[in-house]
Amino acid sequence: MTYRFSLDDVAFLTSSAGERALAGCGALPLTGASRIADVAAARRLAGERSAVVLETVLLRRRAVSKLDSAAGWLCTGDALQQASASPVARHRAARLSGRDVHDVTCSIGADLAELAKVARCCVGSDLDPVRLAMARHNCPGVALVRADALRPVTRDAVVVADPARRDDAGRRTWRPRDFVPPLDELARVYAGRDLVVKCSPGIDRAVVPWANEVELVSLDGQVREACLWAGDLATVSRRATVLRSDGTRWTITDEEPDDIEAAAPGEWIVDPDGAVVRAGLVRQYGARHGLWQLDERIAYLTGDRPPPGVRAFRVLEHGPFQEKALRALLRRHEVGRLEILVRGLDVDPDALRRRLKPRGPAEATVVLTRIGRSPHLFLCTAQRIPPA
Structure with missing residues (x-):
């Protein structure tokens, strides 16, 4: 069962007492065999907050393979699952370098952290007060506001969105209404503005006609996302970007030659x-x-x-x-x-x-x-x- 974090939990985790409890529980093995001893130790360290401390330690360990500086982050299980891996977020942010950017679904700040490093001005917003409080911890110094992604609170900034997938969608080929907020609603609300939307790799180009460019991104051989670029940000119709954890990267687009034939097998x-x-x-x-x-x-x-x-x-x-x-x-x-x-x-x-x-x-x-x-x-x- 997923632990439901509260604002009180976040306040404790970011307090000096919470930091001491996290440091102490961070040294625990947290294995199946050590579970009883670990829970007892956590209760001695954190008292009634032991459950949230243990959950945070476990989530940070899971996040290590996905997020830079994961050891100091706060997150929920669902938010971590949806968060962009840091190399992917960093690649997307690089295309927005020097621009004013508004992440309208900033969640815990996985994309926001990378955008803030390169944007001229960066704003994050979300409706979930707990995730917003976590983003405030994870992305210190970034302007944050509680707002509905479909009710604009900025004017000229590039809009970045990472809509959640509905739990009941149950499909590999996605429709606009399978996302929250719906993709077509995002496109309607931000028509005329540069818009970047991260979505599932299985998205059909036909259901997002407003996307001028669709970029498929993989990391270490696994396809992670389709990124939809609308407005002046788009430079081609189709792009594939291949990233590696060692920092290497290459990209290919539909503007390159495709004059090859089918023939007998080579070596x-x-x-x-x-x-x-x-x-x-x-x-x-x-x-x-x-x-x-x-x-x-x-x-x-x-x-x-x-x-x-x-x-x-x-x-x-x-x-x-x-x-x-x-x-x-x-x-x-x-x-x-x-x-x-x-x-x-x-x-x-x-x-x-x-x-x-x-x-x-x-x-x-x-x-x-x-x-x-x-x-x-x-x-x-x-x-x-x-x-x-």
């Missing part, structure tokens, strides 16, 4: 980053790196030299896909550790692996896809290609 198979695939920029990515497609409707690329900094698959053998033939192929190569990648075919990788029962000392990747109307298999070895 390597390349599975483009998910942001590239979701942004519909596979052909542009292939053209940039001298690759071509196996099939014009499938996102796998192939070539004789893989791009730098990716995990690519060197082809050992390939041919029509039949389970019997694949089983024999694995036996011949003595493959016991098997990764199965599928695109364009109705195949369950886990169920297939159980049926194949691979045995042996070797490790391999099987890529299953469709070329034309025919299912095809590639037996490969996966390799991490060094950065350029």
Whole structure:
């Protein structure tokens, strides 16, 4: 059950007594085996506030992989789940450097903290008084106000919004009304202003016609968000941005050449980053790196030299896909550790692996896809290609 923070909780956590309790409980192991002893120790340190202190310590530990300086942050479980990872928030903020910016759904301040570093003037607002109090702690010195995102309290600033997803939406393809506030309402209220809206990667471009640019962003191989840019902020129609925790970054847009063809397999198979695939920029990515497609409707690329900094698959053998033939192929190569990648075919990788029962000392990747109307298999070895 999610702990419900109150304003009194925030006031305690930001007091000297709260800080001492957090420091003391921060040293506890907080494992299943130590639970009883940890709760007893927390009660000695924080008394009746032990529950909120323990919850905050646990949330800070979860936040370490997502937020910079997480050890000092205050957050709720729901707010942390929705918060942008710091590298993603930092990338978005960089495009707003030197501008006046108003984060109209600032929550606990994950985006606001990065915006405040680069904006000429920065304002945050939210309707939730608890999250706003946490943002005041997390983003000291930033102007904050309690306000409805659909009732403007600034005039000329760039508007940044991160609408919450409705709990009952239950879908991967999202509609404007599945968000709070609804996407189309945000667009209507802020028509004529530069607007930036973070939303789910599954958003359909057709349901947000007001978005002049849709940017898909991934971090360490996981697609994190679609960012909708409206007004003068948009510079292209489609963009994919790939971020790494080590600080490396690259981007590709629909303005790049896409003149590649589908042809016979090369020495390597390349599975483009998910942001590239979701942004519909596979052909542009292939053209940039001298690759071509196996099939014009499938996102796998192939070539004789893989791009730098990716995990690519060197082809050992390939041919029509039949389970019997694949089983024999694995036996011949003595493959016991098997990764199965599928695109364009109705195949369950886990169920297939159980049926194949691979045995042996070797490790391999099987890529299953469709070329034309025919299912095809590639037996490969996966390799991490060094950065350029």
